[in-house]
Amino acid sequence: MPSFPQSFPQSFKDHFSGHAGDYRAFRPTYPPALAAALADAAPARGLAWDVGCGNGQFSVALADHFAVVHATDASAEQIAQAQPHPRVRYAVAPAEESGLPDGCCDLIVAAQAAHWFDLGRFYAEVRRVAKPGAAVALVCYGRQWLDDPVLDPVVERFHNGTLGPYWPADRWKVIEGYRGMEFPFPELPVPPLAMEAVWTLPRLLGYMNTWSGVKAAAKALERNPLEEFAEEIAPLWGDAETERRIRWPLTVRLGRVLPPP
Numbered sequence: 001m002p003s004f005p006q007s008f009p010q011s012f013k014d015h016f017s018g019h020a021g022d023y024r025a026f027r028p029t030y031p032p033a034l035a036a037a038l039a040d041a042a043p044a045r046g047l048a049w050d051v052g053c054g055n056g057q058f059s060v061a062l063a064d065h066f067a068v069v070h071a072t073d074a075s076a077e078q079i080a081q082a083q084p085h086p087r088v089r090y091a092v093a094p095a096e097e098s099g100l101p102d103g104c105c106d107l108i109v110a111a112q113a114a115h116w117f118d119l120g121r122f123y124a125e126v127r128r129v130a131k132p133g134a135a136v137a138l139v140c141y142g143r144q145w146l147d148d149p150v151l152d153p154v155v156e157r158f159h160n161g162t163l164g165p166y167w168p169a170d171r172w173k174v175i176e177g178y179r180g181m182e183f184p185f186p187e188l189p190v191p192p193l194a195m196e197a198v199w200t201l202p203r204l205l206g207y208m209n210t211w212s213g214v215k216a217a218a219k220a221l222e223r224n225p226l227e228e229f230a231e232e233i234a235p236l237w238g239d240a241e242t243e244r245r246i247r248w249p250l251t252v253r254l255g256r257v258l259p260p261p
Contacts, residue, residue, distance in 0.1 A: 151237065154232060201237045
């Protein structure tokens with residue numbers, strides 16, 4: 001039977017500090033084209049603010065395009081796990097209070113994080129720190145899609161059914177692709193983008209064990225429901241070390257921060 005890490009949360013609305021190490025080890029990586037597209041939309045390549053940066057995965061990608069990346073997260077545990085880079089400076093700070101000076105940012109981006117923010121206060125902070133014409137982007141991805149007509153419905157049932165009562169309410173904003181969220185900036189087109197990976201079954205289970213829904217269900221049920229899921233999917237997967245292609249379509253809401261009239 002495939003194994004996966006055991007780790008449970010100890011926090012409030014911060015659903016990730018309790019397993020920051022697992023988060024860094026198992027989360028998928030953003031395609032290089034995402035950072036490139038956002039950089040192309042920015043008026044200059046001086047400073048990018050990566051909001052809710054987690055372990056810095058996307059911060060490092062942005063550093064290929066910007067002189068400085070200011071990467072913040074409200075979780076000190078996530079920042080402690082962040083990947084160092086000479087052009088990335090990490091800080092523990094909430095999205096609504098960056099600690100940045102006025103009018104300094106060419107790009108403000110929140111990847112898989114904005115659904116946790118107080119959006120009104122965050123957007124006020126965006127307007128304060130943005131240069132005229134700066135780019136602002138909200139990026140998210142929902143559940144993974146397996147390129148297999150037998151396996152994918154099993155994952156969907158687990159995500160929507162077994163974990164349905166345990167997901168934080170804000171999770172569904174991600175599943176809906178941020179469609180219902182306020183975004184008060186003139187929007188710019190973005191080409192279709194997706195994260196892709198080729199994973200074994202243990203790697204997939206390790207990733208799913210970072211889900212906040214799994215953590216909440218394990219706490220409520222006093223057992224990890226991923227164990228039953230692993231037993232269900234294992235015979236359908238076959239050899240646990242067989243690699244299968246997995247895809248996460250990205251939603252990117254990209255806009256321009258215009259100066260006040």
